[in-house]
Amino acid sequence: MHSASPATTAPRLQGTAVLVVGAGIMGTGIAQVAAQAGHVVKLYDTREGAAAAACDRLAATFGDRVAKGRLEAAAAQATLARIQPVDTLDAAASVALVVEAIVEDLAAKRALFRELERVVDAGCVLATNTSSISVTAIAGGLARPGRVVGMHFFNPVPLMKLVEVVSGLQTDAAVAEAVFELSRAWGKQPVHAKSTPGFIVNRIARPYYAETLALLQEQAATPAVLDACLRAAGFRMGPCELMDLIGHDTNFAVTNSVFEANFFDKRYQPSALQREMVAGGLLGRKTGRGFYRHPDDGSTALPVALHEAPATAREVTVHGEGAIADQLEQAATRALAAQGWGPARLRASGWTGVEIDGARLVLTDGRTATELAATTGVARLAVFDRPQLPSAPAAALAYALAEQADDVWRSQAAAWLAALGHTPLPLADTPGLVVARTLAMLINEAADAVLHGVCTAEDADAAMTLGVNYPAGPFEFLARWSVSEVVALLDTLDAHYRGERYRVSPWLRRQAQRASPSRAEAS
Ligand code: NAD
Numbered sequence: 465m466h467s468a469s470p471a472t473t474a475p476r477l478q479g480t481a482v483l484v485v486g487a488g489i490m491g492t493g494i495a496q497v498a499a500q501a502g503h504v505v506k507l508y509d510t511r512e513g514a515a516a517a518a519c520d521r522l523a524a525t526f527g528d529r530v531a532k533g534r535l536e537a538a539a540a541q542a543t544l545a546r547i548q549p550v551d552t553l554d555a556a557a558s559v560a561l562v563v564e565a566i567v568e569d570l571a572a573k574r575a576l577f578r579e580l581e582r583v584v585d586a587g588c589v590l591a592t593n594t595s596s597i598s599v600t601a602i603a604g605g606l607a608r609p610g611r612v613v614g615m616h617f618f619n620p621v622p623l624m625k626l627v628e629v630v631s632g633l634q635t636d637a638a639v640a641e642a643v644f645e646l647s648r649a650w651g652k653q654p655v656h657a658k659s660t661p662g663f664i665v666n667r668i669a670r671p672y673y674a675e676t677l678a679l680l681q682e683q684a685a686t687p688a689v690l691d692a693c694l695r696a697a698g699f700r701m702g703p704c705e706l707m708d709l710i711g712h713d714t715n716f717a718v719t720n721s722v723f724e725a726n727f728f729d730k731r732y733q734p735s736a737l738q739r740e741m742v743a744g745g746l747l748g749r750k751t752g753r754g755f756y757r758h759p760d761d762g763s764t765a766l767p768v769a770l771h772e773a774p775a776t777a778r779e780v781t782v783h784g785e786g787a788i789a790d791q792l793e794q795a796a797t798r799a800l801a802a803q804g805w806g807p808a809r810l811r812a813s814g815w816t817g818v819e820i821d822g823a824r825l826v827l828t829d830g831r832t833a834t835e836l837a838a839t840t841g842v843a844r845l846a847v848f849d850r851p852q853l854p855s856a857p858a859a860a861l862a863y864a865l866a867e868q869a870d871d872v873w874r875s876q877a878a879a880w881l882a883a884l885g886h887t888p889l890p891l892a893d894t895p896g897l898v899v900a901r902t903l904a905m906l907i908n909e910a911a912d913a914v915l916h917g918v919c920t921a922e923d924a925d926a927a928m929t930l931g932v933n934y935p936a937g938p939f940e941f942l943a944r945w946s947v948s949e950v951v952a953l954l955d956t957l958d959a960h961y962r963g964e965r966y967r968v969s970p971w972l973r974r975q976a977q978r979a980s981p982s983r984a985e986a987s
Contacts, residue, residue: 494565515549560589562590589611592614596661628927631659658917661722664931669928671902672906674719719732777800783819799883823845836866843866846877855885860886863881864892866893878890907950924937924938
């Protein structure tokens with residue numbers, strides 16, 4: 465799926481000497497993994513003493529691990545002995561691969577590659593660890609642009625398995641393949657990617673932050689609530705705590721670069737709220753304050769909500785088919801067991817959720833509770849977010865009430881969601897709530913990446929699980945959902961906000977048409 469020039473003879477990279485240029489965080493990590501895989505590694509940095517200092521830092525880290533019994537002294541010694549700090553780029557003359565990890569600046573990288581071209585052998589591969597610059601642009605103007613390839617590692621390099629092998633327009637297929645195989649030999653899980661803004665991970669991950677930032681701007685909920693909902697969906701960290709960890713300056717810069725590189729497509733528009741935070745120095749952990757205060761002053765805690773017990777019901781019916789309806793039925797059965805009766809089930813229903821004496825808890829399809837109440841004439845209505853399957857006991861779940869709802873239903877909706885095994889967290893009545901809209905947008909972005917030949921669906925899944933630890937890849941999320949429902953939800957968001965942001969990927973729409981041709985024709 466990666467675009468690359470026709471294959472030439474495959475360069476032989478295994479077991480050869482490697483030059484790493486740039487002895488910062490990434491370069492040091494890359495040198496470590498290459499040396500651990502048995503390569504002799506030369507490490508170069510323009511800053512005097514930086515390469516030697518990097519070796520000292522590695523020696524200290526290895527020393528700690530040996531002391532703790534996590535690494536054999538002999539192995540540590542052998543790895544360290546293979547890394548040699550060098551003072552000039554002349555060292556490039558004797559290597560088959562150069563990996564560049566210098567400052568993220570196109571002019572600096574181009575200048576370095578031009579200089580390297582004068583020193584290296586004809587068959588030497590030039591790899592760049594850039595996280596956002598076009599590989600095509602870095603290779604532009606070189607005598608042999610075919611040997612330039614992206615080798616995008618993730619931080620911390622020794623721990624993160626993913627390597628995006630990025631092909632620019634002129635990259636030789638054989639070069640990309642050789643770097644792919646080499647990454648495997650280094651214990652990594654490589655994926656092929658086409659050089660496009662953000663490559664795979666930094667592109668597909670944008671909505672994870674953007675949807676939460678949009679919800680915050682709409683004052684739909686607090687950072688703690690949004691984080692709790694996405695953690696309950698299986699993500700290791702919520703978007704707010706993650707942005708605080710990454711640093712809002714870095715996160716904002718990546719979003720901006722993807723936005724600009726896409727000719728200011730509104731789909732990728734950065735958040736004014738985040739710009740304000742960056743301008744004010746609220747960068748997250750590194751400045752002690754982002755969405756939260758660091759160290760935590762309790763602002764990450766959720767408000768403690770006390771739910772009254774659900775009133776005794778006369779009739780409870782679980783609506784809909786599928787795994788979420790099944791989970792609801794089990795939960796309702798448990799909730800009603802004490803009273804000695806169970807829920808009815810109506811599979812052939814137009815909606816998924818639970819009906820309690822005519823009041824409705826409806827799984828979000830993108831429409832707001834207020835809109836659903838208006839169209840159905842049911843004022844006692846609330847929508848709830850997509851739960852994870854199976855849901856952990858008392859997992860956070862966002863819900864929103866219809867504006868038409870009376871005071872009794874306002875407390876009973878939460879009481880019933882709690883009785884069904886969740887921790888209900890109220891949100892303003894926003895379309896698609898938190899998890900549903902975030903997952904739909906991740907799926908949509910991944911679909912466009914596949915449409916544009918950036919990567920395969922399998923590689924998108926691998927990249928998101930390995931590169932940013934998502935609990936599942938976007939296409940795995942899609943497989944657990946329904947393509948027509950995802951498209952319908954996005955269309956609803958699109959109609960609600962009227963902009964380019966929620967525009968459905970043609971790839972996804974085509975899948976939906978294939979899945980249900982009659983419905984697609986009708987709409
Ligand atoms: P860093 O600032 O820690 O290290 C960069 C090093 O390069 C510095 O030691 C600097 O002295 C040296 N340097 C600068 N210009 C040089 C030149 N012309 N020749 C030789 N050495 C030079 O940066 P980093 O975080 O290690 O990032 C390096 C590259 O890796 C960037 O392109 C960055 O976008 C990319 N990257 C970073 C991360 C991350 O999380 N930090 C992740 C993936 C990719």
